[in-house]
Amino acid sequence: MCHNSASTSSDRENFCFFRVYLGLLRLLLGGDSLIYSKGQEKKSVKMGYICDFCGDQRSMVYCRSDAAYLCLSCDRNVHSANALSRRHSRTLLCERCNSQPAFVRCVEEKISLCQNCDWLGHGVSTSSTHKRQAISCYSGCPSAAELSSIWSFVLDIPSIRESTCEQELGLMSINENNKSVGVPPENGNVSGSDQVTDLPSLDKSLVGTSSVPESSSEPPAGPANECLPKLYCPAAKCPALCEDDNLYDDFDMDEMDLNLENYEELFGVALSHSEELFENGGFNSLFGTKDMSAGDSSCQDAIAAEGSSVGLVNATQPACSNAASADSILSTKTEPILCLTGRQAQSNLSFSGITAESSAADYQDCGASSMLLMGEPPWFAPCPENSLQSANRSNAVLRYKEKKKARKFEKQVRYASRKARADVRRRVKGRFVKAGDVYDYDPLSTTRSY
DNA sequence: TGACGGGCCCGTCCCACACCATGGG
């Protein structure tokens, strides 16, 4: 049942705005429960939020940008409205509390859990040894099958498996990047992307470091790397983003802004084919010009800033981190599929695959997330402030603003002959005058006829 | 009575646009 399948595109766009407004109301009124009627609140407590859009189905995913709880059908419907809504990062809802975004999936219990529920369920019991997978965010309008490609367990979830709105698949494309956080194949037998049983390196990796040797210019070998083949970008292929710490100097905003044409290609074709481009080495073309230009200038700036801050860490990881940054443009936010045990690094884990120190500012600059404007949701891990990176970012913003201010939109003269004639034409108060009439400005002699 | 916040007004700055005659396309 998909009662809103006939809703118009404008309905869906209006819904996005409505969700931002609703999210603001939620914040102002002090909690979700105040938004819902008593009956609804009761319902939400007992069986989870109902879909904010159709108000009928149980919500399955949470959209941060819209601050919306949606069933899968409405999720696709709403987020297929336009290119911007397709970029919204969504994730599964916690199957235990049904109110917060799922953070990991317990393989043993086959249940998706938010941080709190994960902590409550696995923190101090024998179940703490349960293998758990980090749950990826996604954007675009993936089908259940596509979701299963980023969440291997997705078909375990009946409501996803039974999703009935497949008719809209034509509108949808998933843009996953399967971003790796660089967990090394410690035991040498980690198969696929799932079976990592420890987290010692996770902490670092999630804040921008990488277990990949710095000197390596090739994708790190090993099974763990298999989760990022579409994302990895050799430094040589994206020098502006990867090569050195002087990222901002190489990052030419002018070029970016001058390539703002052809949005259709940017958001339509390029977006849906980002996966191909990654595979075919088109990463540079994506991030070097067109796709990055697709974002607004502040967004580009945010990307540059984040790229720089991450770039301080090492030369390889930025390729991934920048991709993760740019995924706000490419609509490709996915976490690596990791299997977690223990409690390590939990406090540093960031939702949606964005490092803690970068996510807030980036999203705010991009204007993409109403959640950020309204304050972090309670499940959002606290962001340890890195003063150095903040300074770098501030400097980058300043440089960008200076550059933008100094930018000259030089007029393209199509007819040089006309320009030559205009350059010698006499004027009165800037206006051309007839030949022989009095003038107050002669470009050739600066004399006046009166 | 002083402090504070919000609303209103005014001055300044900035930007976009119209205006003009002419001649090449």
Added chain:
DNA sequence: AGCCCATGGTGTGGGACGGGCCCGT
């Protein structure tokens, strides 16, 4: 043969912005 339009410097209108003032709490 005739129409269209691009060309550049200046004036002008309107919006943005900030500071000051007033009023209510």
